[in-house]
Amino acid sequence: MKAIMVVGTTSHAGKSLLTAALCRILCRRGWRVAPFKGQNMALNAYVTASGGEIGHAQAVQAWAAGVTPRVEMNPILLKPQGDMTSQVVLKGRAVGRVGAADYYEQFFEPGWQAIEESLTRLNEEFDLLICEGAGSPAEINLKHRDLANMRIAKHLNAPTLLVVDIDRGGAFAHVVGTLELLEPEERALIKGVIINKFRGQRSLLQSGITWLEERTGIPVIGVIPWLDHSFPAEDSLSLLDRQSSTVTREITVAVIRLPRISNFTDFDPLEAESTVTVKYLGLKDSLGYPDAVIIPGSKTTIADLVAMQRTGMAEAIQNYAAAGGTVMGICGGFQMMGRLLADPEGLEGQEGRYKGLGLLPLKTVITGQKVARQRLVTSNFPQIGLPVTGYEIHQGRSHLVDNDSSESGAVSYKPLFDDANLGVVDSTQSILGTYLHGIFDNGPWRRAWLNRLRQQRGLKSLPTGISNYREQREAMLDSLGDVVESYLDIPRLLSFLEK
Known part of the structure; x- marks a missing residue:
């Protein structure tokens, strides 16, 4: 089973965006690609043709890969309800509401079984899976029950990319700290680092990249600039960032x-x-x-x-x-x-x-x-x-x-x-x-x-004989693929798959 795992040093590092970009880039290179996220916590959901719920981000990633969204791409979806509970959606169907303390006791084994079954089915139909993690893979109090990150990477023996948001500050510490907290067999799967949301002059970053590569032995295979995009976020915190627009429109x-x-x-x-x-x-x-x-x-x-x-x-x-x-x-x-x-x-x-x-x-x-x-x-x-x-x-x-x-x-x-x-x-x-x-x-x-x-x-009416939004979305996904491809060492990335 060929797969690439994408994990982040933090939440909002850009995992979903990069996964979508990789789906589009590799799809255009002739791979039959599918996205995968074992467990997702999000209130943005999409309904598949079979009537199952998945995270909306996984639907967009499927469209980026040129395939139809399906429940196997996100077998566990948790929808927070605001009272320390979440609705659990397993393989597309709501199966109950549970508190955080009880979730893993009740759903860890059924959840992992759903993940394994979904991976098996996807492997039968696709050449390559682009698997997205959740949050950080190095939360030491949660790792023993983590259904979204390195457990999946180890199961697939997948070369793993570590994405860091440099705009937050402390990027090098985030990378080194994450690697230090991984088990040796987990760390061995990390094949490349991607620095995301970079603003500034690239040459000023090079000394830090050199130090990081020498310190960790892991190459930095891309520095992605800050991108203005409309990729769907998975929680409403992102809406706070949309308040700053001062453009006056009609x-x-x-x-x-x-x-x-x-x-x-x-x-x-x-x-x-x-x-x-x-x-x-x-x-x-x-x-x-x-x-x-x-x-x-x-x-x-x-x-x-x-x-x-x-x-x-x-x-x-x-x-x-x-x-x-x-x-x-x-x-x-x-x-x-x-x-x-x-x-x-x-x-x-x-x-x-x-x-x-x-x-x-x-x-x-x-x-x-x-x-x-x-x-x-x-x-x-x-x-x-x-x-x-x-x-x-x-x-x-x-x-x-x-x-x-x-x-x-x-x-x-x-x-x-x-x-x-x-x-x-x-x-x-x-x-x-x-x-x-x-x-x-x-x-x-x-x-x-x-x-x-x-x-x-x-005001004058706008023309109504226009295409649906999916065509605009296709153009945005193409643009995203173009930009990320220009800043990412794709040949080196593909070399990680040669086992």
Whole structure:
């Protein structure tokens, strides 16, 4: 089984990005490549064609490799719920909620079995696996139960690349310290070091590289510059870095940064629009009057709704909607926009009934059975007849109540798509919600929705006959591959595979 392992000295060292780049580079060189991450902790999930959940980053890596995402590429997905527990997704299916102290007692053996089975299946179909680790491989208090790093590298006897984020400072200490904490058989697998996120003059770094290579006996096979990219991050900490943009564009869309925001990759296509500013707002930030407000998905819908109510953000959104503002909810955000959310079994933590924002005549009941599937539907809004693809991941069931438009001037509601269960829009076309993740990936739908916002500002409409976001993503992955390939010693990397 041929494989390359990518581990990092820290979280956010750039492992996911480098794995995607290697998938694209080696795919273009004729290898049949697949990504793999044994265990991932992330709230950005993707639903495969089989209806299984994996980390969204692994889906992007699969696209980079030119193959279809599948559950074997991420057999264990942990989705934090904010109360020291996580939902465990094993081989694509949610199998329970567990606390950190109990996770390894209950799931270590089943988890490793799922990893071995997944690796065996991938090996049958692919020439090469690019395996991504998680966090650091040298957490000495966790190594004995680590399912994501050197256990996999040893199982595969995979040449391993150690990635370090030099922008953080202390890069050489990070590399040396990581190597010192690895067992001899683990350290022997580290074949190359990659310095990532370098800013500055390359020649000034050379003396440090020379020292590091002499000190460790391991070559530095690449120095990757700081890259401005839109590769999906795996946790919401990355959203804090997006607040610094001062570019003024024609349309502003505010996304509420919920405490347990999930699937914020939904908004990557909006961020790729040159006329749109996507502004992520914390619950204590001023809402202002953007062109639209989006309440995104959440892993703990009720807890995030209560947090919005306690901070005043809920009231600010209600006032904004009452003044004629456009509000859109996706998945958990859609549920929050209703009148009532009920959790009779306490699946999100505490059973009870909770008052929603009241923007839609909607009642939602949280149920144990999760819906996870890809969808192809036809739009009724903002333009009739547009084909729209996406995916559902939710545990609630929602239905409209009191949709009575018989009174003169009363607001009525209609299905957003030809499947009435997927979302609704009111007759003012300002309040809408949907269960469909990936809705903005659909270029014509996205532009039609943006054109409604532009019309309110008196701006000229954008063309709607455009491609879907996947074509833009392909171009970005090609660009990523080009840049990384130019700074990485690929022949030397491939020589590590010659066993």
